[in-house]
Amino acid sequence: MKIIVCIKQVPNTTEIKIDPVTNTLKRDGVPSIINPDDKTAIEAALTLKEKTGATVTVITMGPAQAEKALREALAMGADEAFLLTDRAFAGSDTLATSTIIAAAIKKLGADVVFCGRQAIDGDTAQVGPQIAEHLGIPQITYAAAIDYCNECGALIVKREFEDRYQTLKVAGPCLITILSTLAKPRYMNVWDIVAQDEKEIRIITFADLDLNKEDIGLGGSPTKVKSTATKQFDKTIETLELDPESAAKAIVDALKERHLI
Amino acid sequence: MAKNIWVFCEQRDGEIQNVALELLGVAHELAEKTNEKVNAVLLGHNVKDKAQMLIAHGADGVYVVDDENLEKFVTEPYAQAITHIAKKYEPNVILFGATSIGRDLAPRLSARLKTGLTADCTKLEMDEEGNLFMTRPAFGGNLFATIICPDSRPQMSTVRPGVMKKLEADASRAGEVVVEALEWDTSKFAVTVLEEVKAEKAEANIEDAKILVSCGRGVKNLESAQELASKLHGTVSASRTLVDAGLVDHARQVGQTGKTVRPEAYLAFGISGAIQHLAGMEESEFIVAVNTDKNAPIFKVANLGIVADAEAVFKNLNKLL
Numbered sequence: 001m002k003i004i005v006c007i008k009q010v011p012n013t014t015e016i017k018i019d020p021v022t023n024t025l026k027r028d029g030v031p032s033i034i035n036p037d038d039k040t041a042i043e044a045a046l047t048l049k050e051k052t053g054a055t056v057t058v059i060t061m062g063p064a065q066a067e068k069a070l071r072e073a074l075a076m077g078a079d080e081a082f083l084l085t086d087r088a089f090a091g092s093d094t095l096a097t098s099t100i101i102a103a104a105i106k107k108l109g110a111d112v113v114f115c116g117r118q119a120i121d122g123d124t125a126q127v128g129p130q131i132a133e134h135l136g137i138p139q140i141t142y143a144a145a146i147d148y149c150n151e152c153g154a155l156i157v158k159r160e161f162e163d164r165y166q167t168l169k170v171a172g173p174c175l176i177t178i179l180s181t182l183a184k185p186r187y188m189n190v191w192d193i194v195a196q197d198e199k200e201i202r203i204i205t206f207a208d209l210d211l212n213k214e215d216i217g218l219g220g221s222p223t224k225v226k227s228t229a230t231k232q233f234d235k236t237i238e239t240l241e242l243d244p245e246s247a248a249k250a251i252v253d254a255l256k257e258r259h260l261i
Numbered sequence: 262m263a264k265n266i267w268v269f270c271e272q273r274d275g276e277i278q279n280v281a282l283e284l285l286g287v288a289h290e291l292a293e294k295t296n297e298k299v300n301a302v303l304l305g306h307n308v309k310d311k312a313q314m315l316i317a318h319g320a321d322g323v324y325v326v327d328d329e330n331l332e333k334f335v336t337e338p339y340a341q342a343i344t345h346i347a348k349k350y351e352p353n354v355i356l357f358g359a360t361s362i363g364r365d366l367a368p369r370l371s372a373r374l375k376t377g378l379t380a381d382c383t384k385l386e387m388d389e390e391g392n393l394f395m396t397r398p399a400f401g402g403n404l405f406a407t408i409i410c411p412d413s414r415p416q417m418s419t420v421r422p423g424v425m426k427k428l429e430a431d432a433s434r435a436g437e438v439v440v441e442a443l444e445w446d447t448s449k450f451a452v453t454v455l456e457e458v459k460a461e462k463a464e465a466n467i468e469d470a471k472i473l474v475s476c477g478r479g480v481k482n483l484e485s486a487q488e489l490a491s492k493l494h495g496t497v498s499a500s501r502t503l504v505d506a507g508l509v510d511h512a513r514q515v516g517q518t519g520k521t522v523r524p525e526a527y528l529a530f531g532i533s534g535a536i537q538h539l540a541g542m543e544e545s546e547f548i549v550a551v552n553t554d555k556n557a558p559i560f561k562v563a564n565l566g567i568v569a570d571a572e573a574v575f576k577n578l579n580k581l582l
Contacts (some may be wrong), residue, residue, distance in 0.1 A: 011400075094378065095371060121400060124380035126368035129336070133372035138451040139336055141365040145421060156455070161361045163273065166333070167455040174451065205298050215288055222377030222413040226394065228406045239555055239566035247569040248577030251528070251549055256563050258473060261582070 002055035003045045004103055006131070007038035007079070009062055009069040010121040011171040034069045036114025041178040043113050043185040044146055046077045052148050055079045059104060059204075060096060060181075061089060065202050074185075074196035075188035076235055081199070082108065086206040091218030098130030100216050103209040105135060106201040112155070117142060125177070130173035141177040263391075263414035265298045266291055267324075267352040270315055271333075271362055272305050277314060279353070279468075280358030282427040284420055285319040288356060291426060292321075293389040297353060297572065300324060303344050306332040309440065316436035319428045323438045324350075330445055333457055334362050337449050340369045345443040347374060352415045353391050359391060359419035367419050377410035378417040383424050383521075383540075395419065398517065398540055423468045423521040424544070465511055470496035472526045475515060475542070476571075478502045479531020483509070485575040486530065492582045500532045516541035531571035534559025 011030045024150050033041075045056045058073040061084040070081035084104050107115060113132070118125035125141070132139035144165065145158035154171040160179060178226065206216075214220055242250060255261045266288045270281035281301075288299045301320035303312055305327065312323040324346050326415035330338040343366070347355065348460040355370075383405075384396035393416040396407045408573035439476045467473060476486050483497070490497045499509040501516055515522055517537035520549030527545035532538060534550070534557055542548070543562045550563035551571050560566040567574070 047575060092508065098372060109278040125364045126378055126380055129365060129368035130372040133369050139369065140452060142361050154349050164459040166457045169453045169455050170451055172451055185526055185547050223379055223410050226407045226409045228404055230404055239560045239568060244569055244573035244577045247567045247574045250567065251578060254549065255526060
């Protein structure tokens with residue numbers, strides 16, 4: 001079995017702050033990390049590798065510095081890594097991105113594709129299902145557990161919903177998007193850190209893929225960002241400094257006034 | 262030409278989900294701008310009788326696909342059903358709830374219909390030409406982006422539950438119910454449901470509470486919060502800090518990675534108000550904030566802000582009520 005794991009390098013958004021003067025994002029010095037759900041997807045693939053002898057290929061799309069994320073995946077135990085990078089890919093929305101990644105997966109060949117459920121910078125959760133549709137394979141999203149059934153040669157997946165879960169069986173090629181709660185990602189191990197140094201990160205560009213220019217990049221993206229804005233608050237109120245007793249009274253009065261008590 | 266605004270009306274075990282009614286509400290508003298119709302899309306098995314309820318909440322018409330292949334949610338049959346009717350009637354817009362079902366189905370469909378999709382919108386607007394302006398939070402709620410899909414139809418969006426307002430049900434509203442059937446491509450049904458298990462404990466539904474007593478880092482003793490909540494016939498909710506610390510269940514978390522709430526009163530105790538938290542509660546009708554730090558950002562959205570110790574105010578409130 002060959003597993004391809006799609007990962008994304010993201011800024012650690014929990015460390016992003018707003019500049020109070022300019023009201024813009026302060027991204028300087030914000031470290032890049034492997035998107036948390038994706039890191040668990042790597043872990044899930046490595047676990048399956050240990051169980052079944054599968055191979056694990058990690059791919060990412062991004063600028064040259066995304067290599068760092070691939071190096072980390074190799075050091076966790078992935079077998080090989082590919083960086084999809086090309087000026088023509090820049091500005092892609094989720095649909096165009098999924099078109100590119102699906103073309104790369106087609107070229108590399110995979111039995112199973114793992115993605116994280118969603119990336120913390122965009123939170124869309126769209127690229128995984130869109131890749132699956134381009135590849136014409138079934139998808140299972142929100143996976144909380146994955147097991148391989150030897151007798152039936154199928155994957156058994158626990159799929160989470162807000163109020164329930166399903167146990168699903170899928171035979172044949174499929175794409176699974178993985179929740180970070182599925183497993184705790186392993187640390188990079190010393191041997192693999194040394195070994196990954198020897199490994200080459202292979203580059204895939206537009207020229208390597210069966211793609212039309214009009215389906216990718218900014219021009220191939222059906223959605224466009226019209227405008228962005230930082231958060232504005234229009235409520236201005238007086239903040240009162242009160243002792244606890246008067247504070248309690250002020251709250252009760254306000255709730256009474258609104259007929260809430 | 263692509264026309265009309267469709268709402269995918271999610272049902273679970275035959276029960277229409279709240280978000281579907283909220284989407285009918287916003288679709289109704291958008292449709293007035295362009296004189297389009299609002300169409301509900303209802304998929305499931307033995308669900309046809311729910312169509313009237315969707316009309317009462319603002320649908321001008323309902324497309325129903327009622328089939329045993331749609332009994333439980335599985336992506337492929339649901340995608341085939343919507344693709345079938347979308348190709349037949351060519352909607353201008355399709356809206357989905359940003360639930361674990363909507364966020365699975367909508368991207369699959371966007372790739373199948375070769376059109377754009379915007380995730381997790383918190384605001385939708387329409388111009389006279391029928392172009393949809395979809396606003397969503399990005400970078401953990403630090404930034405808002407307005408997205409358009411100028412050249413492809415349908416324009417698709419998932420919308421956060423709890424953000425849009427549903428219309429009052431009006432049983433006198435009339436609408437047409439159209440039942441559709443299709444030839445299934447069962448060769449694509451590769452996923453089998455072995456079992457479906459509903460969560461045992463009824464999770465606290467903070468989205469439906471009238472009054473929320475919400476606690477953050479400044480609250481150590483949740484018992485007094487619980488006492489206050491029961492006195493006010495409200496519910497306890499929390500900021501991410503307390504959830505991450507394991508003191509409060511995730512189902513009670515308000516904010517970007519939790520739930521969006523708009524209760525009649527949101528009482529924030531010891532919550533500093535990180536932007537991710539504010540994104541989940543700022544639409545509340547009336548906001549009270551109690552915090553020892555007078556510069557806490559929560560005060561920017563509060564209608565009544567009090568600089569005081571949360572625990573001490575709890576004590577006095579519980580004494581007073």
